[in-house]
Amino acid sequence: MKLITKTTLLYLLIIALVISGSGYILYNTANNFIQEQVKHNFRYREHRILTFLSEPKPDLDLINSYNTLKVERLPQVKAPVISSFDRDVELYNDVTGQTELFRVRTFDKAIRGKVYRISIFIAMQDYVRLNNFIIKAAVYLFLALLVVLLLLNYLSSHFLWLPFRHTLEQIRHYSVNKNQPIVLPPTSTQEFEELNGLIAQMVTRIEYDYRNIKEFTDNISHEVQTPLAVMRAKLEMLLKSGNIPEKEYQALNAIYQSTTRLSKLSKTLALMSRINNQEFQNKEHINLKAFTQNILFNFKELAELKNVKIITDLDAEATLFIDPYLLDVLLSNLLKNALTHNYKNGEISIKVVPHKLTIANTGTPLTFDSHQIFDRFRKNADKPLSLGLGLAIVKKICDINGLIITHQYQQERHLFDLTF
The missing domain is CATH 1.10.287 (Helix Hairpins)
Structure with missing residues (x-):
C-alpha cells in the first residue's frame, strides 16, 4: 500500500471519528433542546387549558374544536385516575393533509369538583426534521471533506511527491557495474x-x-x-x-x-x-536447439569414453533471453554433472520445449538431501576430487536471470528441470 494511501486512510479515519463525535454531541444537544421545548410547550398549554376550565361554565365544545386539544368530563369519576403520561402517535394533520407524528400528554384533573381527562397534542414533525437535518448535515460535511481530502492527496501525490518518484526511478534503473552515475533530481523539499x-x-x-x-x-x-x-x-x-x-x-x-x-x-x-556482480549483461534471445547442439559437440568425446548414450528432443521454437556466456556455463555444468555422475554404458536425455529444458541422466542416488544439491561444495562421497561448485554456479545463474531449476531422483535417474 502506498504511503499516500495510508495517509489518506488515516485522515479519513480521524475525520470520521471527529465528525461522528461532533454529530453525536450535536444530535444529543439538539435532542435535549427539543425535549425541553416540548416540555415547555406542554406546560404552557396545560396552564392555559386549566385556566379555561377554571371558569364557571367552560365551553368544552369550543376547546375540542382545536385539533391539538381534547377534553372530556368524567362524570362517574370522583377523583383523578391518570396523573400524567406521554406517548407518541401518528395522526392525520388537517393542515398539511398528511399523517404526522404527535406527542400526546394525557392526564386527569379535578376542577371545581369535576374531573376532566385532558389530552394535549404537540406536532413533532418539525423536531424530527431538525434531527434529520443534523444527521444529513454531518454526512454531507463528511462527504465534502472526503472529496477535498482526496483532491488534496491527488495534487500532493502528483506534484509534491514527484521528486521522490523520480528518485525511486533512478534507483530502480541504477546498476553498480554499468559505470553510469546516478542522477537525482533537484528539489526544494528539505526531506x-x-x-x-x-x-x-x-x-x-x-x-x-x-x-x-x-x-x-x-x-x-x-x-x-x-x-x-x-x-x-x-x-x-x-x-x-x-x-x-x-x-x-x-x-x-x-x-x-x-x-x-x-x-x-x-x-x-x-x-x-x-x-x-552481474557483469554479464549482454542478453539476447537464443535459440536453445542450436545452442544445445553446439554444447553437446564439446562433450561428444567424453561421452564416447564412458560409452554414455545421449538422446535429444529439441524444439526448434524454444528460445531463452540470457547472456550467451552464462548459458554456455549453465548447460556445460549440467552436462558435465550428468556425465561425471553417470554409469558406464549409461544414458543422458535432453528435452527442450518452449519455457522448459530437462536434462536426465542415469546414476546412483545422492548421499545427502536433494534440496542441498545446489549448495556450495556439496558433493557425493564417491567423487572426492569434485569441486562441488558446478551446480552452485548453475543455481546462481538461474537466480540472477529469473529462472527456476529443480532436481529430483526417479527410477535411478537424476532429473534437472529448468523453467523459464
Missing part, C-alpha cells in the same frame, strides 16, 4: 533533498567498495594462476623425466593434482564472483 544527499553518499561508497572488491578479485585470481601455472609446468617436467623413484613420483603426482584442483577452484570462484 527529499536530505534523502537524495544520503543516497548519493551511499552510492558513492558502494561504487568505491565494488571497484575495490572487483579489483582485488581480479588481481588475486591473476596472481594465483601465474604461480600455479609455473608449479604445474615444473611438476609435469619432473613427472615426465622418468628418473624419479616410485615413492617420490606418487608424492609429486599428488602435488600436481592438488595444484590442478586449486587452479580450477580459483577460476570457478572468480567466475562466481563475476556472476554475483
Whole structure:
C-alpha cells in the first residue's frame, strides 16, 4: 500500500471519528433542546387549558374544536385516575393533509369538583426534521471533506511527491557495474533533498567498495594462476623425466593434482564472483536447439569414453533471453554433472520445449538431501576430487536471470528441470 494511501486512510479515519463525535454531541444537544421545548410547550398549554376550565361554565365544545386539544368530563369519576403520561402517535394533520407524528400528554384533573381527562397534542414533525437535518448535515460535511481530502492527496501525490518518484526511478534503473552515475533530481523539499544527499553518499561508497572488491578479485585470481601455472609446468617436467623413484613420483603426482584442483577452484570462484556482480549483461534471445547442439559437440568425446548414450528432443521454437556466456556455463555444468555422475554404458536425455529444458541422466542416488544439491561444495562421497561448485554456479545463474531449476531422483535417474 502506498504511503499516500495510508495517509489518506488515516485522515479519513480521524475525520470520521471527529465528525461522528461532533454529530453525536450535536444530535444529543439538539435532542435535549427539543425535549425541553416540548416540555415547555406542554406546560404552557396545560396552564392555559386549566385556566379555561377554571371558569364557571367552560365551553368544552369550543376547546375540542382545536385539533391539538381534547377534553372530556368524567362524570362517574370522583377523583383523578391518570396523573400524567406521554406517548407518541401518528395522526392525520388537517393542515398539511398528511399523517404526522404527535406527542400526546394525557392526564386527569379535578376542577371545581369535576374531573376532566385532558389530552394535549404537540406536532413533532418539525423536531424530527431538525434531527434529520443534523444527521444529513454531518454526512454531507463528511462527504465534502472526503472529496477535498482526496483532491488534496491527488495534487500532493502528483506534484509534491514527484521528486521522490523520480528518485525511486533512478534507483530502480541504477546498476553498480554499468559505470553510469546516478542522477537525482533537484528539489526544494528539505526531506527529499536530505534523502537524495544520503543516497548519493551511499552510492558513492558502494561504487568505491565494488571497484575495490572487483579489483582485488581480479588481481588475486591473476596472481594465483601465474604461480600455479609455473608449479604445474615444473611438476609435469619432473613427472615426465622418468628418473624419479616410485615413492617420490606418487608424492609429486599428488602435488600436481592438488595444484590442478586449486587452479580450477580459483577460476570457478572468480567466475562466481563475476556472476554475483552481474557483469554479464549482454542478453539476447537464443535459440536453445542450436545452442544445445553446439554444447553437446564439446562433450561428444567424453561421452564416447564412458560409452554414455545421449538422446535429444529439441524444439526448434524454444528460445531463452540470457547472456550467451552464462548459458554456455549453465548447460556445460549440467552436462558435465550428468556425465561425471553417470554409469558406464549409461544414458543422458535432453528435452527442450518452449519455457522448459530437462536434462536426465542415469546414476546412483545422492548421499545427502536433494534440496542441498545446489549448495556450495556439496558433493557425493564417491567423487572426492569434485569441486562441488558446478551446480552452485548453475543455481546462481538461474537466480540472477529469473529462472527456476529443480532436481529430483526417479527410477535411478537424476532429473534437472529448468523453467523459464
